[in-house]
Amino acid sequence: xxxxGYRGKYEVDTNTGIVFGRVLDIRAVVTFKSxxxxxxxxxxxxxxDDYLDFCQELGEEPNQPVL
Numbered sequence: 001x002x003x004x005g006y007r008g009k010y011e012v013d014t015n016t017g018i019v020f021g022r023v024l025d026i027r028a029v030v031t032f033k034s035x036x037x038x039x040x041x042x043x044x045x046x047x048x049d050d051y052l053d054f055c056q057e058l059g060e061e062p063n064q065p066v067l
Contacts, residue, residue: 001044004052006065008044012037023048026063 001008010021010032019040023030030051032043055062 001041003045003048006048008032008048010034010037010040010044019043023051025065028063 001010006026007024008021009024010019012019018033018035019037020033021031021040021044023032023044028051030047032040032047034040034043052062
């Protein structure tokens with residue numbers, strides 16, 4: 001998945017059915033989870049937006065993806 005230059009990856013926990021993932025290629029730890037694969041893309045986008053908003057609130061530059 002890609003959003004605003006950030007790449008994400010998700011997996012499904014086969015025991016619980018929960019979808020969990022993380023934003024790749026940055027030093028910061030940014031994760032997301034959802035109930036379905038279909039919701040994972042939105043959860044990923046929300047996490048990226050939240051991360052960018054958080055950095056702005058702190059007055060810090062967000063980590064840029066290292067591709």
